[in-house]
Amino acid sequence: MIKVLSALVLGLLAAPALATDMKAGLWEIRTIKQVVDGQDMQAQMQAMQKQLAALPAAQRKQMEAMMASQGMSMSEGAMRICISEEAARRNAPVLDPEDRCPPRKLTRSGNTVRFELDCVMDGRTARGKGESTFSGNRVHSRMDMTTTGPDGRHTMQTESQMSYLGADCKGLAPVGAKARPK
Numbered sequence: 001m002i003k004v005l006s007a008l009v010l011g012l013l014a015a016p017a018l019a020t021d022m023k024a025g026l027w028e029i030r031t032i033k034q035v036v037d038g039q040d041m042q043a044q045m046q047a048m049q050k051q052l053a054a055l056p057a058a059q060r061k062q063m064e065a066m067m068a069s070q071g072m073s074m075s076e077g078a079m080r081i082c083i084s085e086e087a088a089r090r091n092a093p094v095l096d097p098e099d100r101c102p103p104r105k106l107t108r109s110g111n112t113v114r115f116e117l118d119c120v121m122d123g124r125t126a127r128g129k130g131e132s133t134f135s136g137n138r139v140h141s142r143m144d145m146t147t148t149g150p151d152g153r154h155t156m157q158t159e160s161q162m163s164y165l166g167a168d169c170k171g172l173a174p175v176g177a178k179a180r181p182k
Contacts (some may be wrong), residue, residue: 022139024088024174025167029079033159049074068172082169087176101126111135117145124149128156137164
C-alpha cells in the first residue's frame with residue numbers, strides 16, 4: 001500500500017509552487033483524473049482511503065503520522081499538503097515531498113508554468129512533463145509521467161485542482177524545505 005501511495009502522491013504533487021502565485025500554508029488537492037497504465041485509478045484511490053479508515057486505530061494513527069511527517073494528510077477524497085515558505089518562494093514546482101526531484105526545465109506564459117522532470121528516486125526513473133495554471137487561491141495542474149523501476153515501466157496521467165486553505169498547516173510538516181529535520 002505504501003508503494004502505491006508514494007507513486008500516486010508524486011503524481012498529485014505536480015501542482016505546487018510558483019513563487020509569485022503560491023502561498024505558504026495548507027493546500028487541499030483534489031484529483032480530477034488519475035490514470036496509470038491506461039487504468040482509471042479513482043476507484044482504487046477511494047478504496048485505499050476506505051482501507052486507511054478501516055485500519056485499527058493504532059495502525060491508522062501510525063500511517064497518518066507518517067504522512068503528516070511528509071507534509072500530507074488524506075480526508076474525504078482529498079489530500080492536504082503544507083507548502084513551506086521556502087517552496088512558496090521558489091520558481092519551481094514541488095514534485096516530491098522530500099525535494100529530490102526538481103524540474104529540469106521551466107517555461108512561463110502569463111499565469112501558466114510548464115515543466116519537465118527527469119530524475120531517479122528510490123531506484124525508479126521518472127520522466128515527464130506538465131503544466132500548472134494559477135488563478136487566485138486555486139491551481140489547476142496536469143502531468144504526464146513515465147516511471148521505470150524494478151516493477152517495470154508505468155505511464156501516468158494526472159489532473160488535479162489545488163485550493164489554498166490558509167497559513168495554518170494544522171500540524172503537518174511543510175514540504176519543499178530542503179533542510180527539513182527527519
